Amino acid sequence: MTPAPTANRSLLPTYLQVAPLTLVLVFFFAVPVVLVVIVSFLKYQMLVGIVAQFTLKNYADLLFNPTTWTLYLSTIKFTLIVLVITFVLGFWIAYFLVFHVRNLLTAIGLFLLCTIPFWTSNIIRMISWRPVLGREGLINSGLMKAGLIDQPIDWLLFSDFSVVVAYVHLFTLFMIVPIFNSMARIDKSLLEAAVDAGATRWGVVWNVVLPLSKTGIALGTLFVVTLVMGDFFVVTVMSGGLSGSATSGIFNDLQFLNYPRAAANAVILLIIVLLIAAAIFRLVDVRKELVR
Amino acid sequence: MNSIENPGDIRLVNLTKKFGASYAVENINLTIPHGSYCCLLGPSGCGKTTILRMIAGHETPTSGEIHIGGEMMVGKPPVERGTAMMFQSYALFPHLSILDNVAFYLKMRGVGKDERRQKAEEMLRRVQLISLKDRMPAQLSGGQQQRVALARSLITNPKVLLLDEPLSALDEFLRLKMRGELKSLQNELGITFVHVTHTQPEAIALANMVVVMDTGRIDQADTASIIFNRPKTPYVARFMGGQNVLTGTVEGSKAGRIRLKDARGAIFEAAAGDSTPAPGSPMSFAVRRDRIKLRKSGKGKAAANEIAGVVEATEYQGSYVKVTVDLGGGVFVANLPDGDYFADPVDKGDGVIASWNTADVNILTIVDTGAAGDPYVNAGH
Amino acid sequence: MAASQSYGPRPWTFYVLAALFALFVVFLYGPMIAVLVLSFQGPSASLVFPLREPSLLWFDELFNPRRVGDVVGAFNRSLPLAVMVMVLTVLISVTAGFAFRRRFKGSTAIFYMAIASLIVPGLVLSIGTLVTFRYLGLPAAWYSSALGSHLSWALPFGLLIMFAVLGRLDPSYEEAAHDLGATKWQTVKEVVVPIVFPGMIAVALFGFTLSYDEFPRSWLTVGSKNTLPLEIWTMTTNVTSPALYALGTVTTVISFIVIVAALSSIAVIQRKRSGRT
Numbered sequence: 001m002t003p004a005p006t007a008n009r010s011l012l013p014t015y016l017q018v019a020p021l022t023l024v025l026v027f028f029f030a031v032p033v034v035l036v037v038i039v040s041f042l043k044y045q046m047l048v049g050i051v052a053q054f055t056l057k058n059y060a061d062l063l064f065n066p067t068t069w070t071l072y073l074s075t076i077k078f079t080l081i082v083l084v085i086t087f088v089l090g091f092w093i094a095y096f097l098v099f100h101v102r103n104l105l106t107a108i109g110l111f112l113l114c115t116i117p118f119w120t121s122n123i124i125r126m127i128s129w130r131p132v133l134g135r136e137g138l139i140n141s142g143l144m145k146a147g148l149i150d151q152p153i154d155w156l157l158f159s160d161f162s163v164v165v166a167y168v169h170l171f172t173l174f175m176i177v178p179i180f181n182s183m184a185r186i187d188k189s190l191l192e193a194a195v196d197a198g199a200t201r202w203g204v205v206w207n208v209v210l211p212l213s214k215t216g217i218a219l220g221t222l223f224v225v226t227l228v229m230g231d232f233f234v235v236t237v238m239s240g241g242l243s244g245s246a247t248s249g250i251f252n253d254l255q256f257l258n259y260p261r262a263a264a265n266a267v268i269l270l271i272i273v274l275l276i277a278a279a280i281f282r283l284v285d286v287r288k289e290l291v292r
Numbered sequence: 293m294n295s296i297e298n299p300g301d302i303r304l305v306n307l308t309k310k311f312g313a314s315y316a317v318e319n320i321n322l323t324i325p326h327g328s329y330c331c332l333l334g335p336s337g338c339g340k341t342t343i344l345r346m347i348a349g350h351e352t353p354t355s356g357e358i359h360i361g362g363e364m365m366v367g368k369p370p371v372e373r374g375t376a377m378m379f380q381s382y383a384l385f386p387h388l389s390i391l392d393n394v395a396f397y398l399k400m401r402g403v404g405k406d407e408r409r410q411k412a413e414e415m416l417r418r419v420q421l422i423s424l425k426d427r428m429p430a431q432l433s434g435g436q437q438q439r440v441a442l443a444r445s446l447i448t449n450p451k452v453l454l455l456d457e458p459l460s461a462l463d464e465f466l467r468l469k470m471r472g473e474l475k476s477l478q479n480e481l482g483i484t485f486v487h488v489t490h491t492q493p494e495a496i497a498l499a500n501m502v503v504v505m506d507t508g509r510i511d512q513a514d515t516a517s518i519i520f521n522r523p524k525t526p527y528v529a530r531f532m533g534g535q536n537v538l539t540g541t542v543e544g545s546k547a548g549r550i551r552l553k554d555a556r557g558a559i560f561e562a563a564a565g566d567s568t569p570a571p572g573s574p575m576s577f578a579v580r581r582d583r584i585k586l587r588k589s590g591k592g593k594a595a596a597n598e599i600a601g602v603v604e605a606t607e608y609q610g611s612y613v614k615v616t617v618d619l620g621g622g623v624f625v626a627n628l629p630d631g632d633y634f635a636d637p638v639d640k641g642d643g644v645i646a647s648w649n650t651a652d653v654n655i656l657t658i659v660d661t662g663a664a665g666d667p668y669v670n671a672g673h
Numbered sequence: 674m675a676a677s678q679s680y681g682p683r684p685w686t687f688y689v690l691a692a693l694f695a696l697f698v699v700f701l702y703g704p705m706i707a708v709l710v711l712s713f714q715g716p717s718a719s720l721v722f723p724l725r726e727p728s729l730l731w732f733d734e735l736f737n738p739r740r741v742g743d744v745v746g747a748f749n750r751s752l753p754l755a756v757m758v759m760v761l762t763v764l765i766s767v768t769a770g771f772a773f774r775r776r777f778k779g780s781t782a783i784f785y786m787a788i789a790s791l792i793v794p795g796l797v798l799s800i801g802t803l804v805t806f807r808y809l810g811l812p813a814a815w816y817s818s819a820l821g822s823h824l825s826w827a828l829p830f831g832l833l834i835m836f837a838v839l840g841r842l843d844p845s846y847e848e849a850a851h852d853l854g855a856t857k858w859q860t861v862k863e864v865v866v867p868i869v870f871p872g873m874i875a876v877a878l879f880g881f882t883l884s885y886d887e888f889p890r891s892w893l894t895v896g897s898k899n900t901l902p903l904e905i906w907t908m909t910t911n912v913t914s915p916a917l918y919a920l921g922t923v924t925t926v927i928s929f930i931v932i933v934a935a936l937s938s939i940a941v942i943q944r945k946r947s948g949r950t
Contacts, residue, residue, distance in 0.1 A: 017772035020765045021828060022783055028821035029790040032801025039804055093697055096690040112936065117701050119882040120928040123905045124921040128704035131711055136721040138707060169700065201686060230794020233888055237909055247796055266797040277792050350848050371854035383849035386946050387867040397853040431948035448853065
């Protein structure tokens, strides 16, 4: 960050300027998280609600229940699949925009074209896959009309496939933006130097572009992982309730007002997410990258 | 010193600036008379820009005083100092038209819209940019932007104009043109100009006071002619004139001449001036490159103020040929007029003897501590 | 033509990647367009193609709460909420962005707290916020707890944008202003804010859209009355008519209006400054 030009001035205005942000974050982020952790250790009594007694029962219930593990594995499965697909798509689209599109304005225009859907409703975008993937949807009708199939394909909608499609549809952008950002900062003359030294086109990508986009890839991974792991509405709607995820377990407990167990589940989820984030932060100096 | 008569008089007293543990500028004492064109000259990191910014008020000294027009200015904001600064990047406000850029100062003082626009137009007329008054800075060329920046500074009626490497961003042709314009502008306005640059020819072309700086200190502050012909230190000699610096041990002085002998037995003679250096003490001196004669070894008799070596390289420069001679423990450069060179050309590998007149020997006040790492040894022109 | 003469012909990889890009755009926009078309479905109430007897019937239904749920009501909560979040995000992120230009104690902690707020799953924060309010004895409502929850998501985005924008701001503009006699406040008002204004529009855009479309962080925090995304969620299970698509079209159109307004004002400002009016 280019620092504000200054003779030496007091820091009071600075503290005042950052106060609103701090207050909002403390009250609507830090405190809620702390309370969730606290509640996870409290007891739940049916028909009574939360009882202020310390207990590890919630965690025990969850960790010894095979369903929990199944759900988490399911979530991790989705996360990995989506991660791979969004990475491949995100990397090559960013690469295309940065290195193949010659006019800067066109590149920005195309980039905006990709980002505009981000600013519309996620739920609507999700639902809009129904008339496309359904048994009577666009794809099936099209394939049947073309005579390629005579029975509609069942697994296009309300299946793992549709869940993955929806995730990719919603979250690829979160890969494109950081990678685009990293790639745009690569000095073009490095690529020319590599070609001069005899690298093939693929060699340039593997040896120059990929390493220098590491930060963007790491950030994109972080976003996609946290979004997929923390999601429950995409997986529920797109699988028709057939697939579960870690969050659907939380969701169920909430329906029954079992806040303590829901909280414990949330804490487990949170720990996993934070561990992944910490691993990524170790690879990339986030502050330097974001604050420039 | 009466501040009304010499409002653009600048005096720096024991000025120091530290950033953390390192000194950007250490114990600077300097007086810049009102109405002079002063160039602060030196390589990057020597502290010249720091001094400029402290005079402007954009940087606070760690210790020391700055007097402008007789008044102590440290602690005062830039606008109250009677100074105006021209930034290296010009810093024209991109969201304002040229006219509004120039009128900015007046707007900050609360001058009404019509009045300030009218005054800004007058200023633009003076720099011949009135036809572009409604354009945006992004639409102007580098030279035009600089004139707008000038107009914007001059409208504040400054007593001192501070210029931070104003010509660095321009191409060669524009640079020379703007150099002339800056000089005539300063003559016309009669105010003090303090101009920071790392380009030596620019400094001696423009300034009647050149301040040569090296890592936070002033090496020499004098007129351009004195700096060029009578540098005081090896650094100034090399950096300014690309002069040759040689060192020897004093053997004795006689009849107004000092006799020196170097490690390999070469004898040098210099005019003594009023100093009588002690025999045995080391002494360095400088000789201009264009005051050297070269002859092939073996010709002519040995004499004082001569040195032998082997030609390392020759470089054609049009009106002169630059001949670099390896002394076997140092390097010596002679700029021979092309006529002289081609009368008896020397080539790489030839043994040569370089000679010069006693009158062209300029004694330095400090002894050269070794040019091995000096990047300015071959700073040629 | 001149460009390709200086660059040379395009390699085969360009065409492959261009095709990939085109497919991706179709992938992104295709479903949305399908929904747009289907929202004009006629009385046959078919949820799939083909379009029979196009009409505005289902748009009309949106105003009928018995058949589709409280769409108008939800909208009347979502829109003001989004506007509030937008305004607050701009005010808070911009001032915080300025604060971060200097080093101060605690800046690292606050920075990481903001990043963490982006990473932590919305559902977790939703639960936590609800519990916080319960603990304080306050009811959850869209204008209090949901507002705060939305801010916990929008503010970090705004902050990151301000970092990028202020990071690129050449400090010599402010020095020049200072040199010409501007006070600190005048410098901010006359020089810094106008220059970074496009960035502030981007922050506003994020603030509005992130709130208007937010689901997980609204989940438990809105109280008894839903915002639009939550209402849509209920409709996905209850409503089996194209009214859902009609709603999708309407809400997307609104988003588009906001997006286009924001992007074109940024474009207009940039053009004005480069002089090509």
